[in-house]
Amino acid sequence: MRDVSKSGKAEWLVTMPSFLWLAVFFAVPAVIVLAFTFHGHTANGGVGDWSLSTWRELVDPDYPTIVWKTIRISVEVTFWCILLSLPCAYAIARLPKRWRALVAGAMMLPFWTSFVVRVFAWKTLLHPNGWLQACYLTWLRVCDWAFDWLPAFLQKFLVWAGLASAGHVDPAMSTILDSEAAVVLVSVYSFLPFAIMPLYTAAEKFDFSLLEAARDLGAKNFYAFRRIFMPGVRQGIVSAVLMVFIPAIGSYVIPQMLGGTECVLIGNKIFMRAMQNRNIPHASALATLMAVSVLVPMGVAMWWKHRQEMRDRRRLDVRTAQLMTGGEGQ
């Protein structure tokens, strides 16, 4: 007993610094932000008395649209990041060991430059006179020309992904800069390493002989990838989704610099309320709203998963019991 309490004490001591860190820099600020939302604001940018006026102000018809747009764009960015990083992680993990470290290191190279500088560089790349714009216009023309022949689901996909316009739009009017497409593109570029890293870590631990076993049992390469590799790196996918989705939700530098007026996200609104309107409680309320609209669905999903797991376990128990008593059961 004494040993247990002793090791418990030691554990406390070791984890204390992280706890303190989390408390001071995360928990306390979060509580302060939450508390601010129940205050009014003063004309000179200060925090006023306790009141519900801030929450009442939040009934702005613009906000649901912006929240929804933020979530939609974050989902798009996450989708593209996962789609691109899965084959990347797979390919890196299959490289000879010497090369793996090199490629993983190269992936970290952009982080040596400031994030803001890199986003600014994209501004030049996407400029209406730039070559990426020229490529995009060509692509749009090709899409425009081929659109009617494509199957419906592909049409929908292209429009959804921002790679084609729903109606026949004059390509000259479509610039990438200051559009949603630019925000999605540069977000994917920025967050891709955050998706590849956890996936690569998971893929490195993956036993690739399982793919050979699947092939041996009659699976095609892609089927084996989908049914064996992807479930095998499930934990990595979950981490990657979180690593991309969370910063995407709070992103404001990218839409600020590349989104123009077309793509104002919740992050920009918070920035505007806090810095330009000097209304800290309002900004706090927006931040809280955003956090809640992400945390609630995630909580429901986790609860759902837990319930499913319990049901699986019960199914196993029932099946075992049936077999023990000699009954037939499925």
Added chain:
Amino acid sequence: MKDDFLVFDHVTKRFGALTAVDDVSLTIAKGEFFSLLGPSGCGKTTLLRMLGGFERPDSGRIYLEGQDITDLPPDQRRVHTVFQNYALFPTMTIWDNIAFSLKLSKRPKPEIEERVDEILEMIQMSEHAWKYPNQLSGGQKQRVAIARALVDRPQVLLLDEPLAALDLKLRQHMLIELDAIHDQVGITFMYVTHDQGEAMSLSDRIAVVNKGKVEQLDVPAKIYEAPASRFVASFIGDTNFFSGEIASVEGDYCTIQTEGFPAIKAYNDKNLSAGQRVDLSVRPEKIRVTLNPPPPEKGASINVFPSRVQDIVYQGVYTKYWIKAGDLRVAALKPHSRFLLDEEKITWNDDVFVWWHPDDGYMVEAK
């Protein structure tokens, strides 16, 4: 039984400068339990992987039931492998692991269920159907791996050192089980191992592989008793080699003049004539060790050598002696079929007689 069910036709595979498989031709009959036996790195696994579709030979063809399968990808041949590390899918239940190939071949659901349940019963794993692989013991995983590979009745089942990861007791148990499964399903088994005991006890025929070549292909007893080369004789079981020159030929028998040892009488099955050099292999269990010489009427026609005991290893079932005879150290094995404690004990430095019948030596290589 069709004899040309599975054919390796002059198959060669190189990895860089290394020739892993060197011009191998094999013919395997339907329903046969066929073993590839050899030391690690001899090319037996490469042969198996070429049959599975994971490697492509540099030259030569592989035919299965008359069809050239050399260039077919793994998923298009009905050849399944039991991997050394089992390679069970950790994210699937045992049931789903086994159903994997059936689902891929798009069988109707009731049939899948029936066949998975049936094979689960055969390997006595029905109550574990909804567990995951990491909840099973080594032997259970092994059985699931075999069931998964067998369930859609492949043309050939490949087993890549399937028992290597199991402990001795379990290995012996699985050996019997494997044999039973083979009898039950009647599918052609191709078994790769470096363990001669496994190969001997399971196989209909064994191909002994060394340095990418098949040294001998025969039934287990022939491989053991009549090894085709020095390598085969020494790789399968223990043996004593005597090198020498034929001194004289007397009918079916001959006398071999050896270096550092008296002349040996041996059965001249290779029809050698005087003056030719030969390696003679005599298995330890064929050599008898006694304190007294054999009866004289016997002694005239057999090999008898006075010698001295150097080392003894008592194993319960038998005792192994190393005996100094002439300049050579000879291994001899004495099985204990009677109550040992009543016997007159042979001990270190005893002067003994070793003797064996000329028929019990085998000429492995004539030069």
